[in-house]
Amino acid sequence: MNPLHHVARWAVNQKLGRLRWEAPGRLADGVRPSRSFLYIHVPFCESICPFCMFNAHKLDRRSSQVQDYFEALKRELLMYEAAGFDFGAAYVGGGTPALVHEELARFLEFVRGRFDLTEVSVEANPRIPDAAVQSLAAAGVDRLSVGVQSFDDGMLERLGRLEAYGSGAEIRERVNRLLGRFRIVNVDFIFNLPNHDPEVLARDLQIAVDDGIDQLTTYPLMEAQQNRGYVDRQGRISYDLEAYLYKRVILPTLREHYTPVSSWCFSRKDKPEVDMLDEYVVDYFDYVGIGTGSMSLHDGRVSVNAYTLPLYQRLVAQGRLPVVLESAPLARRDYMLYYLMMALFGRRVDCKKFEAIFGVPLRRALWPECTALRAMGLVYARGDHIYTNERGMYVFLMILREFFTHVNRFRSLAREASHRLERQPAAPKLSFEPVLD
Numbered sequence: 001m002n003p004l005h006h007v008a009r010w011a012v013n014q015k016l017g018r019l020r021w022e023a024p025g026r027l028a029d030g031v032r033p034s035r036s037f038l039y040i041h042v043p044f045c046e047s048i049c050p051f052c053m054f055n056a057h058k059l060d061r062r063s064s065q066v067q068d069y070f071e072a073l074k075r076e077l078l079m080y081e082a083a084g085f086d087f088g089a090a091y092v093g094g095g096t097p098a099l100v101h102e103e104l105a106r107f108l109e110f111v112r113g114r115f116d117l118t119e120v121s122v123e124a125n126p127r128i129p130d131a132a133v134q135s136l137a138a139a140g141v142d143r144l145s146v147g148v149q150s151f152d153d154g155m156l157e158r159l160g161r162l163e164a165y166g167s168g169a170e171i172r173e174r175v176n177r178l179l180g181r182f183r184i185v186n187v188d189f190i191f192n193l194p195n196h197d198p199e200v201l202a203r204d205l206q207i208a209v210d211d212g213i214d215q216l217t218t219y220p221l222m223e224a225q226q227n228r229g230y231v232d233r234q235g236r237i238s239y240d241l242e243a244y245l246y247k248r249v250i251l252p253t254l255r256e257h258y259t260p261v262s263s264w265c266f267s268r269k270d271k272p273e274v275d276m277l278d279e280y281v282v283d284y285f286d287y288v289g290i291g292t293g294s295m296s297l298h299d300g301r302v303s304v305n306a307y308t309l310p311l312y313q314r315l316v317a318q319g320r321l322p323v324v325l326e327s328a329p330l331a332r333r334d335y336m337l338y339y340l341m342m343a344l345f346g347r348r349v350d351c352k353k354f355e356a357i358f359g360v361p362l363r364r365a366l367w368p369e370c371t372a373l374r375a376m377g378l379v380y381a382r383g384d385h386i387y388t389n390e391r392g393m394y395v396f397l398m399i400l401r402e403f404f405t406h407v408n409r410f411r412s413l414a415r416e417a418s419h420r421l422e423r424q425p426a427a428p429k430l431s432f433e434p435v436l437d
């Protein structure tokens with residue numbers, strides 16, 4: 001196994017494991033208003049996939065669940081507006097936000113009435129109906145991201161999606177009908193299931209290349225508390241296989257027609273307008289997440305919202321920000337390291353921008369890290385930029401895989417805290433000592 005895998009896991013766990021959690025109180029302390037990125041979580045899905053690591057609930061159309069949820073989202077957004085936040089772009093993730101497109105389109109209109117959004121991205125499953133495509137396009141959605149995972153029926157069966165979302169051939173046909181309806185259509189694939197057949201992955205990617213899909217995101221399977229049983233039943237995750245699939249299948253299959261815009265996101269070379277990235281955390285230094293289980297990084301603090309629908313709605317109805325976990329501010333050097341990590345995951349770091357943000361040249365502030373990255377042959381410099389090469393891309397894929405896996409532990413913490421707080425009377429006191437598993 002690549003020894004850097006152990007280094008990446010150790011370093012990420014060291015840094016994130018040392019985050020100190022405090023009683024939430026950020027807005028009460030006053031914020032530094034800034035133009036941030038807005039993440040909107042919509043947790044509803046038609047059915048729950050066994051491998052999923054996100055906060056998702058089965059949609060129940062018989063209740064007022066969806067209307068109540070969007071009302072709560074509005075109230076939460078207004079709290080941020082009142083505190084002086086300004087939002088420049090939004091990512092609606094889930095769950096499957098496109099599933100509740102009517103409420104979502106109305107909500108986006110509400111957001112646009114308050115903030116000048118330059119970009120909006122929305123997640124969908126492959127069974128998105130035409131009415132949803134129309135209403136989301138009319139609502140000015142720029143990028144639709146569709147969870148395909150695979151075009152192979154055997155893989156879809158293993159992923160628990162064949163019955164829910166149809167065969168690979170049906171999914172392919174539906175994705176093709178979406179092309180051209182949005183500025184960017186992104187397709188998500190998942191790779192490195194235990195014993196993932198390289199030929200199946202190669203065929204999946206070749207279909208996407210042949211069909212000219214604007215953007216492809218290839219996620220390595222990541223573990224979380226909620227998918228542990230599923231992963232165990234599938235076998236053991238092999239990081240040797242992950243490296244093989246990435247370096248010998250993904251990169252060579254996509255190299256001719258796609259440009260990597262991050263370690264796991266690839267945009268078509270012949271479509272220069274396909275510049276939106278899948279990971280907003282790369283492009284935006286500060287972001288605010290609204291909705292159940294959403295995370296924010298603002299002013300150097302990480303925070304996580306109430307995970308369960310009842311607690312989230314109860315806190316918002318009480319006029320309280322639904323944050324259940326908030327970290328102490330990151331040390332300045334850790335903030336710089338976070339910036340460097342995200343920028344290099346996104347293929348390049350702009351040294352001038354780094355200096356403008358932190359007031360110190362990158363090579364001076366983080367010289368040991370910069371020297372090590374060069375000595376290991378992972379990056380190269382061109383003018384004011386430092387870029388990852390293909391070896392570096394895989395190393396930053398490993399780092400981000402470990403980063404998101406650790407972030408999944410924050411989600412578990414927020415879920416446990418939310419269950420505990422839900423049992424408390426009307427106005428839960430948000431101070432407790434979270435314990436990492």
Ligand SMILES: C[S@@+](CC[C@H](N)C(=O)[O-])C[C@H]1O[C@@H](n2cnc3c(N)ncnc32)[C@H](O)[C@@H]1O
Pocket residue numbers: 045051052053054093094095096123124125126145146147148149188189190219220221222223224227
């Ligand atoms: C929130 S889903 C949105 C798409 C939509 N809900 C769907 O699944 O069709 C975003 C993507 O996350 C990826 N994903 C979910 N669980 C994952 C896991 N455990 N490891 C890696 N990627 C995962 C899937 O590729 C999925 O398409």
Ligand code: SF4
Pocket residue numbers: 044045046047048049052053054056094095096125147
């Ligand atoms: S992968 Fe997508 S559809 Fe499946 S449970 Fe997760 S969010 Fe829902």
